[in-house]
Amino acid sequence: MINAILAITGLAVLFGILLGYAATRFRLESDPVVEKVDALLPQTQCGQCGYPGCRPYAEAIAAGEADINRCAPGGQATIVALADLLGRDPKPLDADVGEAQPEPLVAVIDEQTCIGCTLCIQACPVDAILGAAKQMHTVIEDECTGCKLCVAPCPVECIHMVPLRRDIGDWKWPFPAASSSGFSEPRGTPTASP
Amino acid sequence: MKIDPHNLHRFHGGLHLPGNKEVSLQRPLARVPLPARLFLPLQQHIGTPAEPCVEPGEAVLKGQVLAYAEGYVSVPVHAPTSGTIVEVSEEPVPHPSGLAARCVVLEPDGEDSWLQRPRPGEYRSLNPSALRNRIREAGIVGLGGAGFPSFIKLNPGRRRKVELLVLNGAECEPYITCDDMLMRARPEEIIQGAEIMRHALGAEQCVIGLEDNKPEAAGALREALQQSPDARVQVIAVPARYPAGGEKQLIQVLTGREVPSHGLPLDIGIVCHNVATAAAVFRALVRAEPLIDRIVTVTGAGVKEPRNVEVAIGTPLRDVIEFCGGYSDDVKRLIVGGPMMGFTLDSDQVPVTKTTNCILVAGHAEAPDPLPALPCIRCGACVDVCPANLLPQQLYWYSRARDFEKTQDYHLFDCIECGCCAQVCPSHIPLVQYFRFAKTEIWSQEREKRKADHARQRHEFHLQRLEQEKREREERMRSKKEALEHPPGAGEVADPKKAAIEAALARVRAKQAARDDPRTARESNLRQPDEAPTAGPQVDKTGR
Numbered sequence: 001m002i003n004a005i006l007a008i009t010g011l012a013v014l015f016g017i018l019l020g021y022a023a024t025r026f027r028l029e030s031d032p033v034v035e036k037v038d039a040l041l042p043q044t045q046c047g048q049c050g051y052p053g054c055r056p057y058a059e060a061i062a063a064g065e066a067d068i069n070r071c072a073p074g075g076q077a078t079i080v081a082l083a084d085l086l087g088r089d090p091k092p093l094d095a096d097v098g099e100a101q102p103e104p105l106v107a108v109i110d111e112q113t114c115i116g117c118t119l120c121i122q123a124c125p126v127d128a129i130l131g132a133a134k135q136m137h138t139v140i141e142d143e144c145t146g147c148k149l150c151v152a153p154c155p156v157e158c159i160h161m162v163p164l165r166r167d168i169g170d171w172k173w174p175f176p177a178a179s180s181s182g183f184s185e186p187r188g189t190p191t192a193s194p
Numbered sequence: 195m196k197i198d199p200h201n202l203h204r205f206h207g208g209l210h211l212p213g214n215k216e217v218s219l220q221r222p223l224a225r226v227p228l229p230a231r232l233f234l235p236l237q238q239h240i241g242t243p244a245e246p247c248v249e250p251g252e253a254v255l256k257g258q259v260l261a262y263a264e265g266y267v268s269v270p271v272h273a274p275t276s277g278t279i280v281e282v283s284e285e286p287v288p289h290p291s292g293l294a295a296r297c298v299v300l301e302p303d304g305e306d307s308w309l310q311r312p313r314p315g316e317y318r319s320l321n322p323s324a325l326r327n328r329i330r331e332a333g334i335v336g337l338g339g340a341g342f343p344s345f346i347k348l349n350p351g352r353r354r355k356v357e358l359l360v361l362n363g364a365e366c367e368p369y370i371t372c373d374d375m376l377m378r379a380r381p382e383e384i385i386q387g388a389e390i391m392r393h394a395l396g397a398e399q400c401v402i403g404l405e406d407n408k409p410e411a412a413g414a415l416r417e418a419l420q421q422s423p424d425a426r427v428q429v430i431a432v433p434a435r436y437p438a439g440g441e442k443q444l445i446q447v448l449t450g451r452e453v454p455s456h457g458l459p460l461d462i463g464i465v466c467h468n469v470a471t472a473a474a475v476f477r478a479l480v481r482a483e484p485l486i487d488r489i490v491t492v493t494g495a496g497v498k499e500p501r502n503v504e505v506a507i508g509t510p511l512r513d514v515i516e517f518c519g520g521y522s523d524d525v526k527r528l529i530v531g532g533p534m535m536g537f538t539l540d541s542d543q544v545p546v547t548k549t550t551n552c553i554l555v556a557g558h559a560e561a562p563d564p565l566p567a568l569p570c571i572r573c574g575a576c577v578d579v580c581p582a583n584l585l586p587q588q589l590y591w592y593s594r595a596r597d598f599e600k601t602q603d604y605h606l607f608d609c610i611e612c613g614c615c616a617q618v619c620p621s622h623i624p625l626v627q628y629f630r631f632a633k634t635e636i637w638s639q640e641r642e643k644r645k646a647d648h649a650r651q652r653h654e655f656h657l658q659r660l661e662q663e664k665r666e667r668e669e670r671m672r673s674k675k676e677a678l679e680h681p682p683g684a685g686e687v688a689d690p691k692k693a694a695i696e697a698a699l700a701r702v703r704a705k706q707a708a709r710d711d712p713r714t715a716r717e718s719n720l721r722q723p724d725e726a727p728t729a730g731p732q733v734d735k736t737g738r
Contacts, residue, residue: 042642043649053653077639126652127659145649168237170641171291172634176567176627 033062033086040081044073045125046147048097053125061086069093073146075100105146105161107139113158120150120159195357195449195463197401199430203450205443207579208435209614211534213407214368218493221501223379226517231280232300232508233545234260234271235287239335240342241267246298252279255309257484260298269333269343274486274506277302288511288530288544290537297545300508311482317390322348325394325479332478333485333548338362338373338439338468339531341549344475347465348394356465359397360448361388363404363411363469364432364439367532370552372489373469375502377404377411380473381418387472388427390479395465400427402469403444405434436534437612441466443581455608490550492518495557496525505546511553512542524557533560534613568621576615576625582608586615586625593632598639601632609633 038058049070051057060066061082068082069091076093083090093100109120109129116134121127128144131137139150139159151159237243244261248254254273261271280299287295317325330345350356361384365373377384388400404411408431415429432438432447442453445464453459459466470488477483486507493500498519505514511528515521529536530544532552576586585604592600609629616625 038650041646043646043653045649045653054650125656126649127656128652143649143652145645168287168289168291168293168295170638171289171293172638173290173627173630175631176624 031059031062034058036085037061037082040074040078040085041071042074042078042145044145044147046073046145046149048072050097067091067094070097072098073101101146104164105148106141106144106164107146107148107150107159108162109137109139110158110160111136111138113156115156117155119153119155123149123153125149195399197358197428197430197448199428202430202432202447205438205446205581206583207581207614208437208443209579209617210434211368211436211617213434214493215371215374215407218369218371218491218500218502219374221499223375223489223502223504224517225504226506226509226514228275228302228304228306228506229509229513230301231510232274232277232302232506233285233287233510234274234298234300234508235285235545235547236261236271236296236298238271238341238507238548239269240340241265241269243296244268244271246282246296248279248282248298250279250281253277253303254279254300255307257309257311257486259484260300263330267343267346269330269335269345270484271298272333272484272486273300274508275300275302276305276307286541286544288539288547288550292540297508314480314482317479318393320479322394322396325390328479329394329475332474332483334471334474334478335485335548336468337470337474337488337548337551339535339549339551341547344467344471347467348391350395350397350465351460353460354463356395356397356460357399357463358449358465359388359392359395359400360445360459360464360466361400361402361469361472362439362441362444362466363402363408363415364444365408366405366434366436366439367534367552368436369493369554370491370532371493372491372502372551373404374408374411375491376470376473376489377408378414381411381414382421383473383476384415384469385418385422385425385427386480387474387476389422389425390475391467391472392426397465398426400425401448402427402429403432403448404429404469405438406431407434436614437581437610440581440610440612442610455605485548488546488548488550490514490546491552492555493552494529494555495560496522496528496555497553498522507548508545510543510545511539514546514553515542515555521555522557524559525555526558527556527561529554529556529561534617535611564624565622567623570621570623573620575618575620579614579618581612581614582610584609586629589632590623590625590628593628596632596635598632598636602636606632606636 034055038055041054041058043054045053047053049057049066049072051060051066057066057070061068068086068088069079071078072093079093080090082088114137116131116137118131118133118137120137121129121131125147126143126145128140129137129150130140146161146164148161151161236246242265245264246261248260253276254260255276256273258273259270260273260279263270278301280301282296282298284294285297285299286292287297289295320328326345326348329348330343334344335341336344336347363373363377365371384402388402392400402415412429412431419425419427419429430448432444437443438447441459445459445466446452449464451462451464454461474485478485487504488507489502490505491502492514497515498521501518503514503517528539528542530539530550530553531537532554533556536552536554570587570590572587574587580586588604589601589606589609592598592604593606606629611626611629613626616623619625
């Protein structure tokens with residue numbers, strides 16, 4: 001009887017030590033769910049969801065404070081992906097966030113009007129604007145995510161959003177129309193996914 | 195690897211399709227005269243578009259490089275004839291999107307003068323790497339239709355030895371006969387090209403596979419082989435069954451081996467090229483001719499004189515069709531490629547490119563209006579005919595539902611888009627269109643993800659940069675504040691800058707004192723530790 005009690009107590013102590021060691025040795029710096037949610041967000045850092053960036057929104061989702069349907073640039077595809085990851089039901093984009101972006105946009109600075117004030121440079125979350133005080137500013141098209149955060153700070157309103165140039169390399173086959181056969185089709189139009 | 199022509203293997207599925215090939219084989223091969231303008235797309239290959247290196251107004255010679263290769267997966271574009279460059283501009287190109295792309299527009303001068311070409315050395319003396327370079331510089335891409343830069347597929351890599359080179363002369367798609375014509379007309383070019391490729395790959399043997407509905411071509415090749423008894427090339431006829439001309443299917447029929455899913459034939463020691471590519475390699479190495487023309491089949495009820503023609507790359511389709519008698523009264527659709535894997539064009543003002551194998555002007559009977567798609571009845575006919583052993587039915591459901599992860603679980607990217615499944619579907623569902631949609635969506639999503647990851651990195655760096663600037667500002671504030679609160683005493687050095695200035699002034703004063711003192715004048719060439727050595731005892735007054 002006493003042996004049994006000693007054996008179980010010994011095991012309990014052993015496992016306790018192991019768990020304690022594991023808790024400190026393998027501690028995670030941040031919640032892994034946040035990482036996974038952040039990986040699904042489009043990284044536009046636009047703030048339309050109400051949070052100052054994609055990472056804060058991801059943290060809010062993981063904490064249960066925010067709903068999954070607040071990302072406008074991500075659109076329905078992101079909502080479905082988040083629903084899949086978190087095991088919740090997908091729902092349509094929250095109405096007060098705005099509309100889903102139908103096509104990607106990039107910012108363009110009108111160089112005739114630019115006064116070199118650097119306010120847009122400070123606003124850009126990915127440092128996509130090249131320039132310095134009293135020097136010409138220009139948007140690096142490849143780095144611009146279309147978040148529109150630079151448009152408001154400009155005192156002379158010289159920044160406009162234009163559709164991103166699409167060429168043959170970006171073209172996608174459209175979703176098939178109802179009446180078509182396996183033969184060569186009339187050409188599809190270059191559109192984003194419906 | 196021993197291939198027994200009497201013991202060939204089979205691939206799963208496939209269809210017997212009516213060939214419709216005789217009509218374009220009635221007339222001999224002819225050359226289309228040069229048009230008023232040639233339009234040469236900078237991208238006629240898989241990979242990165244070439245970069246133009248000519249200016250408008252520049253005079254160029256035949257075979258001159260107009261655009262050089264950009265990056266590894268790229269090949270140059272050459273002038274098909276001598277003339278003047280008009281411009282480098284966006285022009286319509288043959289693509290299912292109907293979009294335009296950058297082209298070099300060349301106006302022939304009628305002289306057709308060749309560039310001064312070096313005498314091609316004996317190719318056998320070149321090492322495989324040099325051979326591949328020549329092939330790349332000649333702008334050669336896969337002429338079977340895909341247009342992958344051939345020099346890359348002639349690189350065996352370090353992983354395993356290439357045992358077999360397969361030359362694909364199967365040409366299984368209905369209507370297309372350009373490879374058949376080439377094999378009949380220039381078999382020796384193909385065989386010598388095969389030898390060059392074999393040498394580049396280090397392969398022991400080569401097999402030319404063609405369908406058994408091409409007895410004349412097989413005969414011509416075998417006769418040419420007799421002229422080159424040293425060539426380790428075998429000609430083997432395989433049963434005609436669509437799509438026997440698919441790379442993986444042809445390899446399976448000849449060798450019984452399956453190319454692994456998501457893999458390449460190179461993974462099983464085999465490399466496959468089209469017969470026309472081999473002929474182009476011959477011309478490049480033996481005649482120093484870059485890829486500037488190709489054979490194209492012009493056929494269909496919509497053209498008056500269907501035939502095979504040799505066309506300069508960049509010739510508008512309209513000129514090619516005009517040469518073949520022009521349009522007939524029965525024109526329904528203009529298709530580039532064949533009836534199974536080709537695509538429709540809205541305009542004939544697009545040019546012939548390196549990958550244009552057939553111009554099919556389909557009549558009303560040949561291209562009937564598609565029937566409306568009915569619901570899938572789960573009959574499984576598509577599964578029975580798929581040569582890639584896939585489940586088109588499942589791929590259809592998941593593509594339609596946009597469940598792209600599931601489509602990849604069912605090996606969507608192993609689909610060769612042959613069209614057998616759509617051909618047999620009793621509900622006339624456009625299966626291949628769904629698979630193409632799914633593939634490009636997946637690629638687009640992957641591109642978006644890469645952009646998002648890149649943007650995240652930049653944002654994180656942006657935040658770090660702001661943090662650092664904030665810290666530096668605080669640091670400076672702090673040290674300034676300290677300096678104000680504790681002004682430096684007599685012996686304290688509060689500001690390192692100020693201390694350095696004081697020290698320099700002290701040094702100058704000491705030197706001046708020493709110079710002015712006549713007793714130490716002779717010792718004035720004593721060097722200070724931080725000065726350059728002086729020339730001699732004469733030290734000028736302004737110098738150190």
